[in-house]
Amino acid sequence: xxxxxxxxxxxxxxxxxxxxxxxxxxxxxxxxxxxxxxxxxxxxxxxxxxxxxxxxxxxxxxxxxxxxxxxxxxxxxxxxxxxxxxxxxxxxxxxxxxxxxxxxxxxxxxxxxxxxxxxxxxxxxxxxxxxxxxxxxxxxxxxxxxxxxxxxxxxxxxxxxxxxxxxxxxxxxxxxxxxxxxxxxxxxxxxxxxxxxxxxxxxxxxxxxxxxxxxxxxxxxxxxxxxxxxxxxxxxxxxxxxxxxxxxxxxxxxxxxxxxxxxxxxxxxxxxxxxxxxxxxxxxxxxxxxxxxxxxxxxxxxxxxxxxxxxxxxxxxxxxxxxxxxxxxxxxxxxxxxxxxxxxxxxxxxxxxxxxxxxxxxxxxxxxxxxxxxxxxxxxxxxxxxxxxxxxxxxxxxxxxxxxxxxxxxxxxxxxxxxxxxxxxxxxxxxxxxxxxxxxxxxxxxxxxxxxxxxxxxxxxxxxxxxxxxxxxxxxxxxxxxxxxxxxxxxxxxxxxxxx
Numbered sequence: 001x002x003x004x005x006x007x008x009x010x011x012x013x014x015x016x017x018x019x020x021x022x023x024x025x026x027x028x029x030x031x032x033x034x035x036x037x038x039x040x041x042x043x044x045x046x047x048x049x050x051x052x053x054x055x056x057x058x059x060x061x062x063x064x065x066x067x068x069x070x071x072x073x074x075x076x077x078x079x080x081x082x083x084x085x086x087x088x089x090x091x092x093x094x095x096x097x098x099x100x101x102x103x104x105x106x107x108x109x110x111x112x113x114x115x116x117x118x119x120x121x122x123x124x125x126x127x128x129x130x131x132x133x134x135x136x137x138x139x140x141x142x143x144x145x146x147x148x149x150x151x152x153x154x155x156x157x158x159x160x161x162x163x164x165x166x167x168x169x170x171x172x173x174x175x176x177x178x179x180x181x182x183x184x185x186x187x188x189x190x191x192x193x194x195x196x197x198x199x200x201x202x203x204x205x206x207x208x209x210x211x212x213x214x215x216x217x218x219x220x221x222x223x224x225x226x227x228x229x230x231x232x233x234x235x236x237x238x239x240x241x242x243x244x245x246x247x248x249x250x251x252x253x254x255x256x257x258x259x260x261x262x263x264x265x266x267x268x269x270x271x272x273x274x275x276x277x278x279x280x281x282x283x284x285x286x287x288x289x290x291x292x293x294x295x296x297x298x299x300x301x302x303x304x305x306x307x308x309x310x311x312x313x314x315x316x317x318x319x320x321x322x323x324x325x326x327x328x329x330x331x332x333x334x335x336x337x338x339x340x341x342x343x344x345x346x347x348x349x350x351x352x353x354x355x356x357x358x359x360x361x362x363x364x365x366x367x368x369x370x371x372x373x374x375x376x377x378x379x380x381x382x383x384x385x386x387x388x389x390x391x392x393x394x395x396x397x398x399x400x401x402x403x404x405x406x407x408x409x410x411x412x413x414x415x416x417x418x419x420x421x422x423x424x425x426x427x428x429x430x431x432x433x434x435x436x437x438x439x440x441x442x443x444x445x446x447x448x449x450x451x452x453x454x455x456x457x458x459x460x461x462x463x464x465x466x467x468x469x470x471x472x473x474x475x476x477x478x479x480x481x482x483x484x485x486x487x488x489x490x491x492x493x494x495x496x497x498x499x500x
Contacts, residue, residue, distance in 0.1 A: 002107055004043035009056050011036045015063050033067045036060060050187040052105050107190045108440040110226050111457055114464075115233025117151035117202055121161040121195040122299070124148065125253050128285045134278065135245040135261045142278075143258070145242040145250055146286055147221065148302075149195060149232040151202040159198065163191035164222035165242070166251030193222075194229055201305050205235065209310035209475045210290055212283045212326070213240040214319030216341075216436070218248050218260055223437045224316060230464040231314075236471065237306055239286050243279050246318070264318075273344035279322035283313055284330045310334065310475040314467065316435045317341045320359075327355055335474035337467055339435040340365050356474045358423040360466060362434060363452065366426040366495055423470075424495040425486075427462060429454030435463055454491060462489050 015032060040060050043049075049057070113119070126144045133140035147165065164170060167189055201208075213228055215221040221228075221240040228238050242250045244258040251257050262275055293299050294306040312335040315323035320341020327336035335356040379397045382390075390400060427434070431452040438445050439456020446452075451459070469485045472478035486492045 002047045004039060004047050005053060008036060008040040008043050009053070011039065012056050012060050016059060019063070019066065030067050033063050037064050048190050050107065050190060052187060104444055105187065105442055107187060108437060110191065110194060110229065110437070110440065111460055113194070113230050113233035115230065115235065117233050117235055118154050119149060119195040119229055119232045120152035120199040120201065121147055121149045122198055123165065126286065126289050131281060142282070143244055143252065144282055144286070145252065147240045149228050149238040149240065151208055151232060151235050152196065152199045153202045153204065159196055161193045161195040161197050162189060163193045163225060164188050164220055166249055169249035169251045169257045170220060172249065193225055201301055207305050207307040208235055208237045209307050209312065211236050211238045211471065212286055212313045213238055214279060214283060214313070214315030214322045215243065215247065216317030216319055217246055217262060217264060219436065220247055226437050226460050227464060227467060230468060231471070234468050239290055241282055241286055243282055246275065246279065269344055276318065276321050276325055276344045279319065280325035280329055283322060283326040287311060287330065287332055308332065312336060312471055312475055315339065315341060317432065324357065327357055335471060337470060339463070340432055358425065358470050360425045360427060360463065362430040362432055363426065363428060364431060425466065426493045426495050427454070427459065428491045428493060430459055434459040462491060
């Protein structure tokens with residue numbers, strides 16, 4: 001929560017209780033009411049208003065009106081005991097209602113970065129004419145919105161980057177999906193991203209390594225700003241993709257909105273594997289475009305500024321699986337990080353020599369991964385009920401056996417890769433959305449079971465340190481930083497998959 005906002009809210013509560021529970025103090029009451037009004041006015045100017053504070057603003061005006069009318073004009077409002085009791089009860093109820101919205105939905109304060117670079121950002125609309133869009137009925141090609149974060153020498157606060165792109169479309173998606181008013185997402189515009197738009201790329205280095213970031217299914221890339229900022233501040237150019245139709249809402253420059261059309265609950269493994277292939281293709285396409293910009297085809301600011309010999313990918317959840325697939329499928333990708341993401345459709349024939357991979361998981365995911373092989377039953381081990389359910393879906397023994405074979409080969413491949421460099425890491429006390437900005441959005445996130453027992457800011461600190469250390473070793477000249485990071489945090493556990 002912001003400081004002026006918090007102070008104004010607390011002082012408003014104190015003044016309401018003072019007015020109702022204590023005898024009128026006359027002109028002694030004027031100073032704190034006026035001070036509170038000035039404080040909230042400063043909040044409105046510098047921190048900007050938001051709907052969660054609406055009741056606070058209302059009561060502040062009531063208090064100011066009372067002072068002007070009852071004190072300055074020499075009047076005194078007398079309230080009998082019964083009415084005072086009723087008003088006190090109503091006031092306490094209203095205070096609770098007044099305090100809850102800004103406390104439960106605070107304006108997130110993103111953690112500070114540890115790198116030495118300021119941060120710039122710019123957004124591109126990219127069209128891949130070579131790939132048809134499989135999620136529309138029209139004859140469309142694949143389109144993406146991509147925000148490129150890059151090291152800068154100095155921030156220019158006159159043109160700050162917004163935290164979430166296309167906030168209006170996101171609000172409408174939330175309204176349609178959850179049935180809450182669209183304006184409730186608007187306060188996210190108050191979050192400071194810590195990046196400036198269109199400032200020059202830092203002159204401290206000739207060229208910078210490139211990272212491609214892939215978001216989770218339905219989650220806008222902006223909700224990973226903490227991770228992206230940290231990597232950018234360490235000297236990486238980070239291209240964050242908004243995967244059309246896999247994001248809650250992707251807004252294109254002409255106003256078109258690509259809505260969410262990839263509900264995993266209605267998709268089988270084959271459809272999920274196809275979508276993951278599309279996302280990995282998106283990542284390779286963005287690498288193509290960034291390479292073209294580096295050669296002078298596109299934005300002038302990146303000409304000769306991208307080190308295309310040092311390319312990595314990173315993603316969360318479904319995007320983490322896509323990052324891993326891009327490591328296998330794209331020869332230019334040297335290293336990849338999967339943040340708590342499932343992998344579908346691995347083809348183990350792709351060679352990964354000279355490449356590095358790190359899987360960072362929550363407690364739940366690590367346990368599920370360790371137990372997975374034991375749950376892969378042969379067709380003969382299935383019960384009659386399970387066989388009947390499969391037959392109703394058109395899956396017989398042959399189809400089932402082929403599918404299980406593919407899963408076992410994929411798991412064997414993943415196991416071999418994780419065992420090779422021991423980069424299967426579990427963060428104790430985390431759940432799936434600890435690998436995003438979600439823990440900063442509301443204390444309700446933990447109560448909903450989306451994050452684990454670990455403090456949200458500490459979780460992000462550890463994730464940021466691990467990601468920066470891994471890419472520092474794989475794409476930079478740093479040595480031993482991953483091991484030092486592992487030793488520093490007791491919550492980090494190096495796991496190993498050794499299925500028999």
